[in-house]
Amino acid sequence: xxxxxxxxxxxxxxxxxxxxxxxxxxxxxxxxxxxxxxxxxxxxxxxxxxxxxxxxxxxxxxxxxxxxxxxxxxxxxxxxxxxxxxxxxxxxxxxxxxxxxxxxxxxxxxxxxxxxxxxxxxxxxxxxxxxxxxxxxxxxxxxxxxxxxxxxxxxxxxxxxxxxxxxxxxxxxxxxxxxxxxxxxxxxxxxxxxxxxxxxxxxxxxxxxxxxxxxxxxxxxxxxxxxxxxxxxxxxxxxxxxxxxxxxx
Amino acid sequence: xxxxxxxxxxxxxxxxxxxxxxxxxxxxxxxxxxxxxxxxxxxxxxxxxxxxxxxxxxxxxxxxxxxxxxxxxxxxxxxxxxxxxxxxxxxxxxxxxxxxxxxxxxxxxxxxxxxxxxxxxxxxxxxxxxxxxxxxxxxxxxxxxxxxxxxxxxxxxxxxxxxxxxxxxxxxxxxxxxxxxxxxxxxxxxxxxxxxxxxxxxxxxxxxxxxxxxxxxxxxxxxxxxxxxxxxxxxxxxxxxxxxxxxxx
DNA sequence: CTGGTTTTTACACCGTTTTGACACCGCCAT
DNA sequence: ATGGCGGTGTCAAAACGGTGTAAAAACCAG
Numbered sequence: 427x428x429x430x431x432x433x434x435x436x437x438x439x440x441x442x443x444x445x446x447x448x449x450x451x452x453x454x455x456x457x458x459x460x461x462x463x464x465x466x467x468x469x470x471x472x473x474x475x476x477x478x479x480x481x482x483x484x485x486x487x488x489x490x491x492x493x494x495x496x497x498x499x500x501x502x503x504x505x506x507x508x509x510x511x512x513x514x515x516x517x518x519x520x521x522x523x524x525x526x527x528x529x530x531x532x533x534x535x536x537x538x539x540x541x542x543x544x545x546x547x548x549x550x551x552x553x554x555x556x557x558x559x560x561x562x563x564x565x566x567x568x569x570x571x572x573x574x575x576x577x578x579x580x581x582x583x584x585x586x587x588x589x590x591x592x593x594x595x596x597x598x599x600x601x602x603x604x605x606x607x608x609x610x611x612x613x614x615x616x617x618x619x620x621x622x623x624x625x626x627x628x629x630x631x632x633x634x635x636x637x638x639x640x641x642x643x644x645x646x647x648x649x650x651x652x653x654x655x656x657x658x659x660x661x662x663x664x665x666x667x668x669x670x671x672x673x674x675x
Numbered sequence: 676x677x678x679x680x681x682x683x684x685x686x687x688x689x690x691x692x693x694x695x696x697x698x699x700x701x702x703x704x705x706x707x708x709x710x711x712x713x714x715x716x717x718x719x720x721x722x723x724x725x726x727x728x729x730x731x732x733x734x735x736x737x738x739x740x741x742x743x744x745x746x747x748x749x750x751x752x753x754x755x756x757x758x759x760x761x762x763x764x765x766x767x768x769x770x771x772x773x774x775x776x777x778x779x780x781x782x783x784x785x786x787x788x789x790x791x792x793x794x795x796x797x798x799x800x801x802x803x804x805x806x807x808x809x810x811x812x813x814x815x816x817x818x819x820x821x822x823x824x825x826x827x828x829x830x831x832x833x834x835x836x837x838x839x840x841x842x843x844x845x846x847x848x849x850x851x852x853x854x855x856x857x858x859x860x861x862x863x864x865x866x867x868x869x870x871x872x873x874x875x876x877x878x879x880x881x882x883x884x885x886x887x888x889x890x891x892x893x894x895x896x897x898x899x900x901x902x903x904x905x906x907x908x909x910x911x912x913x914x915x916x917x918x919x920x921x922x923x924x
Numbered sequence: 925c926t927g928g929t930t931t932t933t934a935c936a937c938c939g940t941t942t943t944g945a946c947a948c949c950g951c952c953a954t
Numbered sequence: 955a956t957g958g959c960g961g962t963g964t965c966a967a968a969a970c971g972g973t974g975t976a977a978a979a980a981c982c983a984g
Binding site for chain 1: 971
């Protein structure tokens with residue numbers, strides 16, 4: 427990936443600002459990618475896999491908030507939001523959706539650079555590999571960027587909740603997720619007790635994704651605990667390295 | 676570390692602001708620690724090991740910048756800097772020294788909270804790295820993250836209680852656990868007298884995990900006391916007390 | 925209004941947990 | 955030795971609760 431030259435993706439519709447950012451950032455040793463619309467921005471984020479994204483909230487086609495949400499569905503790349511609006515609620519919304527920082531225009535270049543360095547520092551510290559944009563196991567394929575799901579080469583249509591549930595399982599593929607965990611991530615922390623939901627939707631997912639829903643190959647029930655998405659290399663999995671590894675710091 | 680209630684350390688010399696922060700933050704479910712000087716702040720950071728630090732730059736005894744530097748010498752706890760000064764160079768200095776965010780007074784509480792959440796998010800993500808915790812002894816392998824158990828390369832399905840019991844033994848591998856201890860950890864402190872439970876389940880575990888359940892290699896009975904999970908390196912070592920070893924059946 | 929989606933409700937089924945009964949072994953006192 | 959005794963292992967029936975299934979009702983956006 428980014429060895430020497432970190433890549434920054436600038437999503438900004440106003441040409442003057444975009445050009446200004448391009449020159450200053452590339453002058454600071456960044457590889458710069460540009461997009462002037464939300465759609466192009468999302469596409470380029472997936473295609474070029476930048477190290478950091480600078481995102482203007484005021485885009486012509488899609489709300490910047492929405493762009494943040496879409497990005498966070500599949501990646502943890504640092505996002506720094508730029509905005510002309512200084513409303514507190516905008517900041518809260520963007521930050522809570524997963525943005526890493528929020529600057530209001532006009533902003534100083536030095537400050538932007540410093541905040542970018544801080545964001546990159548975080549990413550470097552936690553970098554657990556860029557979350558893969560396409561997950562595959564057996565015949566099942568989930569494209570987190572395009573929000574498409576395939577069984578074999580056949581696309582499957584999922585409802586919003588079905589898709590959300592599936593992405594949660596994908597992001598934790600192989601691990602067991604408790605009912606509460608799934609309910610919190612999909613329906614929000616207020617519904618952690620509605621255990622029915624999960625069963626109903628798991629059944630629907632199985633009906634759509636499994637060849638034989640009665641004997642699921644992917645969506646595994648862990649009775650009394652929750653569910654798990656089976657990964658490709660199931661039983662033959664080798665021991666990682668040492669008998670016991672503590673969680674790394 | 677932080678179980679339910681995240682702890683925030685507020686380092687701020689002006690009493691009104693400090694009190695204001697204390698009430699709002701504790702109202703938001705934080706455990707709040709306070710310091711009014713840099714020195715006290717550094718001491719408390721070390722002593723209480725908070726999840727996040729809110730640091731005012733204008734302190735009487737030491738520069739806030741210096742506090743940041745000192746903290747970063749030994750910890751990566753998120754630091755959010757508050758300052759009355761809006762100079763760009765101050766922000767750059769603080770951020771480049773390792774501060775995670777920088778707010779200028781006056782600031783909105785909502786924004787502060789959102790930025791704190793963002794900072795905690797980062798910390799959580801780098802904290803919970805992909806450390807696979809796998810316990811191994813002989814042919815037996817227990818993956819505590821995925822909640823999977825293998826004998827050889829064959830996965831074994833365990834019921835919730837069976838698995839819970841096994842994890843308690845794993846966490847105390849090699850040590851003897853009394854019946855009461857096991858009952859308390861698995862069934863809860865109300866059932867510490869139902870010693871029968873342990874026997875029934877120990878049998879089921881042996882049936883699933885041991886090659887020859889009648890002569891267990893892993894799940895050892897310590898008669899009159901409880902049970903013990905044998906660890907890898909202990910097979911060679913025979914009972915230290917008696918030089919004569921009994922004929923094995 | 926309509927079609928798709930989400931939420932509820934109801935019920936049959938099956939695995940798990942609990943419970944009870946009994947065989948076994950080693951030890952001690954008779 | 956022998957018989958009792960406490961701790962242990964074995965087995966399986968019964969009670970329990972989680973899970974899968976289906977479909978109706980409520981909801982919502984076009």
